[in-house]
Amino acid sequence: MNWYLEVLKKYTVFSGRARRTEYWMFALFNFIIIFVLELVSGGVKAGMSGHSVPSLVYQLAVLLPSIAVGVRRMHDTNHNGWWVICPIVNLVFAVTGGTQGENRYGPDPKAVS
Numbered sequence: 001m002n003w004y005l006e007v008l009k010k011y012t013v014f015s016g017r018a019r020r021t022e023y024w025m026f027a028l029f030n031f032i033i034i035f036v037l038e039l040v041s042g043g044v045k046a047g048m049s050g051h052s053v054p055s056l057v058y059q060l061a062v063l064l065p066s067i068a069v070g071v072r073r074m075h076d077t078n079h080n081g082w083w084v085i086c087p088i089v090n091l092v093f094a095v096t097g098g099t100q101g102e103n104r105y106g107p108d109p110k111a112v113s
Helices: 003-008 019-041 053-061 063-076 081-085 085-094
Strands: none
Touching: 003 019, 003 063, 019 053, 019 063, 019 085, 053 063, 063 081, 063 085, 081 085
């Protein structure tokens, strides 16, 4: 849960680096929260999207932190943040280990923590 809250604290921080753990724990908690919201409010639907209103509101609320942690994850692999818009490449970089030591985007988050 600390990883999730840490990402929310860095709401629009696009600089720096994010470890794999930070990125994937945020994704896991997002999935769990959306699943629970969909389960609890199954009867309230928003148009033709198939998602409930609370789920859509939550997804809009975490849109910027999701993009920001994705960009920081790309930075950890020493790649430009724009790679986050390419789904296949983004997934490959997201599961790849970060560069050891400092890179052009900042210090190694493993060494800092």
